[in-house]
Amino acid sequence: MYSEVKELILSCELPGGELISEGEIAERCEVSRTPVREAFLRLSAEGWMRLYPKRGALIVPVGERESREVLEARLLVECHAVRGVVERPEALAALVDALRANLAAHQGAAGDEFTRIDTEFHQLIVDAGRNSLLEGFYTSLAERRRRMTAASVHRDPDVSARIRADHAGLLEAIADGDADRFDALLHAHLSGVHDVPDVVR
Structure with missing residues (x-):
């Protein structure tokens, strides 16, 4: 139960x-x-x-402080992972392939399946960073991340389309090996999707 x-x-x-x-x-x-x-x-x-x-x-609702802290932690971990993976061409190519497959699966998804695929997209990035301690920490946020995304989708049905579009941009930045652009896009993505302005790293 x-x-x-x-x-x-x-x-x-x-x-x-x-x-x-x-x-x-x-x-x-x-x-x-x-x-x-x-x-x-x-x-x-x-x-x-x-x-x-x-x-x-x-x-218990997700409070503003909790939302902000989760997003700040995500920015730190995901951006760190991308900076590491762009230095390893083989790992970068494998990540890009995995993210493309994820993005394709996201196109027809809805409801809980949509949220699961969204969570997987970001987890793939962190896993590619090859830091087991950060992976474990990031995984520990999974339930909070999932609930926040579900709340955003329930609040505004148009968020789903934004998430797909933002993920395409994040994937393009990774494929180009542009960690700085990824940082900026991820910041805008997390702030916008979760309606938490001025998230800082």
């Missing part, structure tokens, strides 16, 4: 700021209240929701 409720939060089917009850989720998932209660307690301990006795559970 924990996984099911968490998935609803990450996909923004249960959006931040919404107050839900054990009964609602039990009915929705066709289970008793006991596993829902246990799931709520665990999700509360992890910071995904706040429990209010006799009122329900509040889905």
Whole structure:
């Protein structure tokens, strides 16, 4: 039950700021209240929701500070990875091929599949940087990254088209070996998609 409720939060089917009850989720998932209660307690301990006795559970929204910190961390890690990969022609060629395949898959995707492919695009870049510590750190942000993207897509349906267009530009900068252009494009991409202006590295 924990996984099911968490998935609803990450996909923004249960959006931040919404107050839900054990009964609602039990009915929705066709289970008793006991596993829902246990799931709520665990999700509360992890910071995904706040429990209010006799009122329900509040889905904790993604705050401005959290958004900004996640985006700043992403800028640092992704830009570092690109600066390393452009110095290795074989790795650069392999990354460009992988990103082209990802971009092709993104064209017909929607919903959770779209978010998954978006997450994969950026993960491919980080993995190509060949720094296992940074890869591990970046992977630890995966749930936050996914939820932020899902929230942006729910907020503005046109964001999906922007993400695809921005990814094409990021891919072109990588293919050209232009790390400075990638830095500038990634900054604009993350700030614009997530509506967080003036993200700094």
